[in-house]
Amino acid sequence: MARTRRKKISISTRMNEHPNVFREDGGIMFCNYCDLSVEWKTKSTVDGHCLSKAHINKKEIYERNEQAKKQTTIFTINTASKSKKEVIEDLEKINHLLPFFKKYLKEGGAIPQAPTLCQLYLPHVFEKHFSLLQNYFNQKSVAIIMDETTDDCSRSVVNTLFSFRQNTKLVSVDFLN
Numbered sequence: 001m002a003r004t005r006r007k008k009i010s011i012s013t014r015m016n017e018h019p020n021v022f023r024e025d026g027g028i029m030f031c032n033y034c035d036l037s038v039e040w041k042t043k044s045t046v047d048g049h050c051l052s053k054a055h056i057n058k059k060e061i062y063e064r065n066e067q068a069k070k071q072t073t074i075f076t077i078n079t080a081s082k083s084k085k086e087v088i089e090d091l092e093k094i095n096h097l098l099p100f101f102k103k104y105l106k107e108g109g110a111i112p113q114a115p116t117l118c119q120l121y122l123p124h125v126f127e128k129h130f131s132l133l134q135n136y137f138n139q140k141s142v143a144i145i146m147d148e149t150t151d152d153c154s155r156s157v158v159n160t161l162f163s164f165r166q167n168t169k170l171v172s173v174d175f176l177n
């Protein structure tokens, strides 16, 4: 069979030339960052797009957002795993710091004490945090893994793990009688 000497250029060729930048949809090549279709047949057009100011800006914004998203995930999971008792204990630390705030901060005397924080502010923060979690998990699948095993004292244990996106977390360890 006769073969043409020139390599056949396709969207995949361009996608390989710029990894993770483009996607193919119905024979059209789209830039992931700009959400624009880019003419792929000519290499210089594609290269030109990647070097354009608009593309570079969009890419930077995208990467910054991804970073922020990652940090929110870690923050959400860390705070969600704190029990109410731990939060209250943390808030109580404020009482020890109040004299310091009063002395060294402008308006430092206006900072409320732990009971006020617990009664007035905590419910509000909780509501906000709760709806944040609801939005975060909304319509997304969470895998719950339960596994029975024995610990090093040969007691039977049931481990429960939640797996969501890239995160897997051990949420409870129950000993069986």
Ligand SMILES: [Zn+2]
Residues within 6 Å of the ligand: 031, 032, 033, 034, 035, 049, 050, 054, 055, 058
């Ligand atoms: Zn672009």
